[in-house]
Amino acid sequence: MSKWLIAYILLFSFSYDTPTIYANTESVTVDANSVHIRSGPGLTYSVTGSLSQGEQVDVISTSGDWYQIQLGNSSGWIASWLTASADHSNGTSTAIVSQVNQLNVRSSPSSSSAVLGRMAAGDEAVMTGQDGEWASITFNGTNGWVHTDYITQLTGETEPVAEKVASSPELFTVSVDALNVRKNADLSSKRIGLIHQGESYAIKEVNGNWVQISLDDNESGWVYSFHGTLSSNGKQASEETDLGTVTILSNGTNIREAATTSSQIAARADAGEKFPIVKQDGDWYEISLPSGDPAFIAKWVVSTGDDSSLTEPVMKESIPRVAGTLKGLTIVIDPGHGGNDRGTTGTRGTDEKDITILTSELLAAKLKAAGANVITTRETDTYVSLRKRVAISNQHAADAFISLHYDANPDSSVAGFTTYYSHQHQHALASSVNEGLASSVNLRNRGSQPGDFLVLRENRQNAILIELGFLSNSAEERTVTSDMFRERATHGIYQGLLDYFNEN
Numbered sequence: 001m002s003k004w005l006i007a008y009i010l011l012f013s014f015s016y017d018t019p020t021i022y023a024n025t026e027s028v029t030v031d032a033n034s035v036h037i038r039s040g041p042g043l044t045y046s047v048t049g050s051l052s053q054g055e056q057v058d059v060i061s062t063s064g065d066w067y068q069i070q071l072g073n074s075s076g077w078i079a080s081w082l083t084a085s086a087d088h089s090n091g092t093s094t095a096i097v098s099q100v101n102q103l104n105v106r107s108s109p110s111s112s113s114a115v116l117g118r119m120a121a122g123d124e125a126v127m128t129g130q131d132g133e134w135a136s137i138t139f140n141g142t143n144g145w146v147h148t149d150y151i152t153q154l155t156g157e158t159e160p161v162a163e164k165v166a167s168s169p170e171l172f173t174v175s176v177d178a179l180n181v182r183k184n185a186d187l188s189s190k191r192i193g194l195i196h197q198g199e200s201y202a203i204k205e206v207n208g209n210w211v212q213i214s215l216d217d218n219e220s221g222w223v224y225s226f227h228g229t230l231s232s233n234g235k236q237a238s239e240e241t242d243l244g245t246v247t248i249l250s251n252g253t254n255i256r257e258a259a260t261t262s263s264q265i266a267a268r269a270d271a272g273e274k275f276p277i278v279k280q281d282g283d284w285y286e287i288s289l290p291s292g293d294p295a296f297i298a299k300w301v302v303s304t305g306d307d308s309s310l311t312e313p314v315m316k317e318s319i320p321r322v323a324g325t326l327k328g329l330t331i332v333i334d335p336g337h338g339g340n341d342r343g344t345t346g347t348r349g350t351d352e353k354d355i356t357i358l359t360s361e362l363l364a365a366k367l368k369a370a371g372a373n374v375i376t377t378r379e380t381d382t383y384v385s386l387r388k389r390v391a392i393s394n395q396h397a398a399d400a401f402i403s404l405h406y407d408a409n410p411d412s413s414v415a416g417f418t419t420y421y422s423h424q425h426q427h428a429l430a431s432s433v434n435e436g437l438a439s440s441v442n443l444r445n446r447g448s449q450p451g452d453f454l455v456l457r458e459n460r461q462n463a464i465l466i467e468l469g470f471l472s473n474s475a476e477e478r479t480v481t482s483d484m485f486r487e488r489a490t491h492g493i494y495q496g497l498l499d500y501f502n503e504n
Contacts, residue, residue: 028067028083030055035083036349037076041066042381047349048076062108080108094127096137096151103151105144109134117142117230127153140230142206172211173200173229178386178454181221185210190410192221198280203230224340245274246285246302259284259296266295299458303391323502327371331497332393334403334455335360335376339383344408346471350481353381356404359468363402363490370494386454393461400429400497401463403455406480408472415473416444417489420451420465429500430464436496440488443469443476466493 030051037049041063049071051057057069057078066077098119105117109131117139119125125139125146134145174197181193185207193215195201201213210222211230248269256263259281267289269275275287275297284296335356337343343352357378364374375396377389393401407418419434421427430448438445456463468489469480479485 027056027058028069028080030057030078030083035078037069037071037078039076041068041077045077051078062110067108094153096125096127096135096146096153098123098125098146099150099152103146105137105139105142105146107144109136109145117144119146127151140206142230170203171200171230172203172213172223174198174223175228179223179228181213181215181223183221185212185222189222192219195223206230245276246287246297248273248275248297248302253297253301255287255289255295255297257295259286261298263296266293299387303388324498325371326367326497326501329371329399329501330373330375330396331367332375332377332396332398332401332461333360333364333367334389334393334401335378336403336405338378338381341383344406344471346406346408346477346481347412347474348477348481350406350471350477352406352408352471355406355481355486357381359404359486359490362486363404363493366490366494367497370498387458389455390458393455393459393463398461398463399501401455401459401461402433402493402497403453403463403465405465405467407467407470409470410472412472412474415470415476416446417441417469418446418467419448420453420456420467421448422451422453422456422459422463426456426462426464428504429462429497432500432503433464433466433493433496436494436499437466437468437489437492440492440495441485443479 030053034053035051036047037051038045039048057071059067060070060075061068062080063077067080067083068075068077103119103123105119119139123139125137127135127137128143129136130148131145133148135148135151136143136145174195178197179195180191181195182189183192184190201215203211204214204220205212207222210224211228212220212222214220253269254265255267255269255275257266258264275289278286278288278294280286281296283299285299285302286294286296289295335353337353337356339353341353343356345351357380360376364376367374375392375398377392378384389403417434417437419430419437421430427448434445434448451465453465456465469476469485471477471480480489
């Protein structure tokens with residue numbers, strides 16, 4: 001039996017489709033404390049080694065956001081966003097200026113790679129090399145790539161401009177809903193705070209793709225620069241960027257005279273209508289009405305940016321539910337994190353975002369088999385904002401919204417699973433699903449508890465968030481990353497849902 005198993009593993013270990021790659025001859029330097037070397041271009045491939053900060057390697061090919069590197073007589077793959085360019089060109093530098101607003105600075109010369117930052121029209125940077133239609137640049141202390149169609153090379157000003165852009169940026173402005181502040185420049189470091197969209201903080205230091213910011217009470221912490229905008233010379237990031245528009249999600253949405261629900265209604269709007277954003281005010285947007293008058297609208301009733309496709313509420317067909325099935329129900333599954341938001345990283349190197357998507361796929365299959373209409377907030381390794389996840393739930397009038405996560409704690413002895421709810425009407429669903437899990441998995445049951453999570457707090461639907469064990473506990477990480485655990489956990493969630501809807 002063992003011989004057949006080994007033969008099976010050898011056969012399928014080398015039969016996967018080779019991803020599309022293109023030749024590259026640059027060198028890169030590791031720009032993080034430690035970088036895993038993997039057997040293929042993705043986080044699902046096995047770890048074959050590691051590199052330390054400052055080590056330089058040659059890139060022999062690229063696939064999306066991943067670099068294939070040469071290691072003696074062998075090769076491996078590393079994440080491009082954890083590196084900095086070492087030799088893009090012959091060592092000369094040229095000053096460039098952005099021709100447009102919101103010019104993406106990417107981690108590699110590809111329109112599908114991660115966005116590290118954005119340049120406003122007129123922003124200057126140092127061009128250090130070129131790869132086809134892409135230019136490698138240094139902008140606000142970050143090394144990245146921009147498309148040459150949107151930049152102009154300056155002449156006679158290389159040295160002054162280089163000095164200007166090489167100086168440390170002064171301000172970091174948060175561009176995502178909520179961002180963890182960590183003790184050190186590492187995604188596995190302890191979280192010491194939480195900052196929110198639109199807030200700006202003074203920068204103390206830039207270390208690769210990490211920024212150290214000043215907090216209250218003379219404290220400081222580190223944030224990942226991908227999730228914000230850096231600006232220099234006192235220029236406010238809000239002046240550099242086009243804040244875009246908001247799209248109304250529901251008919252009859254109230255637009256108010258001030259940023260509070262107790263304010264007078266200035267106007268009403270229907271699903272699909274758009275308004276330009278003037279600025280952000282906490283959980284509200286200040287917008288401009290067609291008359292030019294300012295007004296305010298709550299963030300939880302609109303979508304922005306790539307959420308704009310969510311315009312009209314989905315009209316659900318009324319299907320009578322059959323007891324013992326989930327037929328006629330719409331369930332939204334929300335695999336936590338994704339893209340450059342890895343979530344927590346376990347003691348054995350597990351990234352939370354990888355196992356939430358695997359758990360989601362298995363749960364979706366079970367719920368579909370039971371007759372449910374299943375919607376997932378992400379199906380690939382992509383970043384989805386918290387408010388977009390909520391918008392998906394509201395748009396599809398979800399009968400249940402299930403957010404899947406894995407936990408962490410500085411105390412590595414802490415263990416168990418927890419089911420969270422925010423509003424009282426979500427409590428019964430949380431209790432039922434928690435009981436279903438308890439009957440199916442052999443972890444400590446931490447119970448159903450109230451939790452202040454945006455995907456629950458701002459969700460109009462029946463929503464819960466499940467932490468399926470602690471990756472910070474080495475023994476529990478080994479358990480929860482197994483196929484058997486995912487099979488039992490998803491069965492427990494399915495049973496809890498079934499029990500809840502049978503009673504309600």
